[in-house]
Every structure is written in structure tokens, then in C-alpha cells.
Amino acid sequence: AQSVTQPDIHITVSEGASLELRCNYSYGATPYLFWYVQSPGQGLQLLLKYFSGDTLVQGIKGFEAEFKRSQSSFNLRKPSVHWSDAAEYFCARSYNNNDMRFGAGTRLTVKP
């Protein structure tokens, strides 16, 4: 089945520490992959996307993600987390029939 998996439901990191959020996808030739962020009670905002080319993608707010075909992964990283990064993060994949499927999300808590 076509799916997106985010193995970590909740992650807590200290402010200033590095962050990595995991995302795995299943099936498919060329995956089109996205990371979104959601603040409580709000819609989702795009952080970055990958569809071809350089496998290391830079996004907004200092985030980056690396596409690894051999591991079917598209992990999101940030070298130094800020308190304002506390939110829920969603990995998503676009399929050829134009629909978009999301992972279950990872909630990030930032400790002072």
C-alpha cells in the first residue's frame, strides 16, 4: 500500500540542540515529498519539498531535508532548534493521481 510513515509521535529537544524528524515512504517510482508544519488550531505551512535533483533540500526557517532512495526516507533536520519551532510536523507524498497523503505527524516540544 502507498503510505507515509512518521515513526515518532512526540519528540522533545532542548532549545539550541539539533533536531531530526523521521519520515519513510513506501512504494513508487519518483516520489514527490513534502514537509509541512502546523501550529495549534491552524492550517499547515510548507517547509520544503523534493521532486528531483539535489537530494539535500533547503527550506524555510532553517530546516533542511535529505532524500535517501536506498532507505525510502526523507528526514527533516535543523541544526539548532528555537522555542518557536514547537509545533506539529507532517511529512507528505504526492502520487501520480494528484492526491496527497500525509503521515500521522510528529509533535515537537522544545525545552528551555
Added chain:
Amino acid sequence: DGGITQSPKYLFRKEGQNVTLSCEQNLNHDAMYWYRQDPGQGLRLIYYSQIVNDFQKGDIAEGYSVSREKKESFPLTVTSAQKNPTAFYLCASRGAGTVIANTGELFFGEGSRLTVL
């Protein structure tokens, strides 16, 4: 400014009532989507539409209905057949993307929270 407007932001419904959630976009996007969000389950696709007068069921379409009579509008009706309608509903739209199809990201509205009393 261009964007997606969902209304109402909060809605309360009695059991057995149908309700309609509005979604309007002025981004000139062809594709529009409805997702349902429940804690711990991420976003689940209800319906999507790639073009006016056409739409497809997503993973959890039962108990919902949509229409796409205009490019700008994609209302969602939560019918009395939906057994557990209390949730946060998100509407999104998507342009044609770049040269390669399906690479465009979704643009989201602020969401509508439906509570069944």
C-alpha cells in the same frame, strides 16, 4: 492577498443534522482537497477535485459529500450518516506545479472545527 478561506471557524451541530463547510480560494488553483484531522491520526483525505465538476473519493469519504461547481469553491457537507463527525477539517488547494506534474505544494486554509453536541 491570495489565499484560502474556510468558514465557519467553529461549528456546533446536533446529531442528525447535516452541515456544510465552506472553502473558497482565489489562487486560481485547479485542484482542491478536504482533509479531516484527528489527534494522533494526522490528515486523512476525504475528497479531492482536480477540475470543475469532477471529484474523487479519498480514504474516508463515507458520510461526506462535496460539489465543485466553480473553480474557486469546494464545499464539504458532513451528513447525518457520518457517525463520528467531531474533528478539525482542513481545506487545501494546489496549482499545476512546475513543469513536472504533481510537484506543487498544497496551500491550506485555517481550518474549521466541527463539534457534535
